[in-house]
Amino acid sequence: MKYVDEYRDPQRARQLADSIRRTVTRPWQIMEVCGGQTHSILRFAIDESLPPEITLIHGPGCPVCVTPIEILDKALAIAARPEVIFCSFGDMLRVPGSEKDLFTVKSEGGDVRVVYSPMDALTLARKNPEREVVFFAVGFETTAPANAMAVAQAARLGIKNFSILVSHVLVPPAIEAIMTSPDCRVQGFLAAGHVCAVMGMGEYEPLAKKYRVPIVVTGFEPLDILHGIEMCVRQLEEGRAEVENQYARSVRPEGNPAAIRQVCEVFEVSSRKWRGIGEIPRSGFQLRSEYEPFDAARRFGVDQITADEPAECIAGLVLQGQKKPHECPAFGLRCTPERPLGAPMVSSEGACAAYYRYRRRRPEGEADER
Amino acid sequence: MPEDFNLSCPIPIDRHDTIQMAHGGGGRLMQRLIDDLFVAVFSGTAERKTRSPLHDSTVLDAGGARLAFTTDTFVVNPLFFPGGDIGKLAVCGTVNDLAMSGADPKWLSAGFILEEGFPIEALQRIVQSMQKTAESAGVRIVTGDTKVVDRGKGDGLFINTAGIGLVPDGIDISPARVQPGDVVLVSGDLGRHGIAIMSVREGLQFEGALESDCDSLCELVAAMRRVGAHLHCLRDLTRGGLAAALNEIAGAARVGVELEEAAIPVAPQVAGACEMLGLDPFYVANEGRLVAMVAAEAAETILQIMNGHQAAHGPAIIGRITGDHAGCVELKGGLGGSRILDLLSGEQMPRIC
Missing domain, CATH: 3.40.50.11750 (HypD, alpha/beta domain 1)
Structure with missing residues (x-):
């Protein structure tokens, strides 16, 4: 190729x-x-x-992996509402919140859909004017331009039934x-x-x-x-x-000015909680005040949802590079991709899941149990 | 690091009280559902300890004749896709499951669950496609059933097919016969069906038309059977792709599998689509490809037979069976390192970036 x-x-x-x-x-x-x-x-x-x-x-x-549990709980609360079509990138669906994940909400009747771009969610909003379409805007600076563009377009076209749940980190x-x-x-x-x-x-x-x-x-x-x-x-x-x-074939020192302009038009820098790390000042994006009508957390009144993250796994140490995934006592035993204790075991980009998929040998005895 | 940072972790989701999509995704959750519920209840715990490894179809003794018996249900969306439709799929899927036991497929049943409002014209096209596929595979559709459900209670059309085939004398093809030293072959390039369906379903555009590989494999298997007892085990690649099929065989036969990544054929369009979507082609669905485990001395002969057959599309030797790391599929990469090709928990999910 x-x-x-x-x-x-x-x-x-x-x-x-x-x-x-x-x-x-x-x-x-x-x-x-x-x-x-x-x-x-x-x-x-x-x-x-x-x-x-x-x-x-x-x-x-x-x-x-770094999306905090309380944002997941907000996502789950919004996705469970009957009027909502909740759109997300595929790998967020299996991340556990406090009690369930988006797959479970879907199996309980929530309209949860996998999309490949926030623009797909915007199209859904135009096709379903009687429904509320919410896009789960997760990601680093990489996904921010497209998410900003979706919001800016919705504002320009007067699409009222579209909003995003922002979880952007830097x-x-x-x-x-x-x-x-x-x-x-x-x-x-x-x-x-x-x-x-x-x-x-x-x-x-x-x-x-x-x-x-x-x-x-x-x-x-x-x-x-x-x-x-x-x-x-x-x-x-x-x-x-x-x-x-090293990556000069894609990266220019000044970046992509058009994308940066789009991001700055819609988002402003704010403090963010990181799962496993805690709050880091000025470490994420939130919608600027003129785009607040597109903030799903406000629109659906889930601002007040908070969640404590019980200390079971060592996600924090793994995300800070202080421990390797397999040094966790729960790794591959109590914590697997089917029953993740922490988000790094969920996404294929998560360090724990990557170790699980590519490094773990199934114990010799397991084949016998089948 | 902020003062108040805590080592956080969500409460684990211990078990599912309701069926999740992943229970049908061809991965570990589905395997557990089958093992822990269906097999446990239907076969009884005493028998379970001694049962032979599960196969795509089961071979039954009927007064001297050996019958292969299987069933499959088809819920594909969209119903028509590049390279096939749900009708062709429903015949090929069941015919292929029979062929994987070494059987000559003979008779099929067809059960239709139709949603109120489904266009008769579409149903006619699907039924004709079934008949055409059945004729070319040499099977007859001899019994059936029809149910209609209220609008909104079904996704247009579901089809169930069951099939019976006859296993010729002297043929014994099953995971139990897989042994260290066997050579692993595939009948063609991987991932076409899954990517073709996804491109239609999600409106993704790729360079060059990509068609599903949906096809009957029974004639190919009949040709491969010419090597006799050297043909140890066959498996058609469906949901979960090559990874799921080989993990099942490695678990059932209690052997290890070692694959050479560079030897596994993947078409450039499929590889490109997978790179873009963050998918692994070895987990993507196929509907007209098989993997064969054969005695090493017959590997070249089998490869030649496959090479000359119209149902094989660039067959290749991709690896071998080992006595080490039983139950485990290992992939040797082009860079020299190796990785585990594990069973996924459910369907593959496209990555964020």
Whole structure:
């Protein structure tokens, strides 16, 4: 497949791994921020090709995993209403809220639909004027432009029966939160290429300077990730802490100005809770006051729903890179993709689910039980 | 890190009190429902310990003749899709399940659940498609049933088919015969049906027309049976794709499966669509592909037979059976590492980004 195969070439991968091996002289801990990168690393067993000095720490960049439980409870309350068509990306449907997930609401009669774009939800709203169509606007900076565009279009066209439940989070504040944590082990970052394709690289310069940490904007294919690691290791070994762009085929330093304009027209920066991490100041988006009529949380009066997150699993430690998924006592036993204790086990981008799918060997005895 | 951050986790959803879509998704939830409810009740606990591994159809002894018997229900949306329709699917699905036991399919039943208001013209097209498919597969539709439900109580049309086939003497094809050293083959490229359905259902546009692989496999199997006892096990790839089929066989036969990722055929359009949607083609549905486990010495012969057959589309040797890691399907990637091809809990869900 063109534009994919050339970034999965085994010979080139071996060359990059060799180059990393030659460059490294001591242990380094590098965090890949994005869940898509975690997925690739596990799927292509990239970590297995690295020298033992390099430890990859899986970061909090999976939107499904960091969506706090109280937003899920709000989503569930809205989705259960008879007049609502609740639209979501597919992988949010299995994430447990306090008591149930969206699949359960669907089986109880809620009209829950998987869509591929917020524009699909807007189309549904135009086709079903007697219903309320709500889109679950989850994601990092990557999904924000399309979500903003849907809201702006709804406003322009006067579509009154469309609203979004916003759960938007931002990468740079998460990097800052990780770097200021007293238990921080991260010495270098692979930043998320798609996020930077939208927002550019400007926000990362002050972080690299302030925390003396190399940040390499990196893509998602195996060769991208290996190349990103190589660039990061080189900086670490040479004592540099710069922002570099591995993913130049997609990322321009200034990002995508049209997308940024669209985002800024509709959203403003606000504090956000992160599942497993807690509230981080100025770490997400909310709708600007002129677009508040499109805020589903207000429209359906679920603003007041709060939920405590009981401490059972170690999602917080995993999302901060302090523990590997399989170091959790519940991993693969009490916590599986069918019965997730925490969100990282739900999304295929979640670190726990990626480990479960690609690393866990079924215990020998299990086949006998069938 | 903020002062008040807590290590959070939702209360687990312990069990489902109601049926979820994932109970029909071909993954682990469905397997549990079958094992823990249907098989447990229908076969009795004493017998359950000793029953032979479940197969696509069951082979029964009828006074000397060996009958293969199976049933399948079809609820596809849309009813007409590129490369087929629900009628063709209903015949092929059941015929293929019989063929996977090594049987020659002979007779089918057809049960129709029709929703009030369903156009007769569409029903006529579907029934004619069933008859045409049955004729080319060499089976007769000999009995049936019709029910009509109120508008809103059905999705237009559901079809159930059951089938009976005859297993020729000397043929024994079942998961129990799979053994370490066997070679694993597929009859063609993967994922066409699932992506074709999805592209129509969701209005996704891909370069080049993509048609479902929906097809009868009984003639192909009849040709493959020429290698005799070397043909150990067959499975048609349906919901859950290659991953589900091989996980079932690995579990049932208590063997491991090792696959070479680069050897598994996937058409560029399917691979591209999967990349875009965040899907794994090895989990996407097929309706006209099979996986075969054969003795190593017969692998090349089988591959040649498949290569010359019109129901095979780029067959390939994709891996082998091992005695290690029983119950587990391992995929060796092009970059040298390996990963587990596990059973999903339900249907694959497209990823956010």
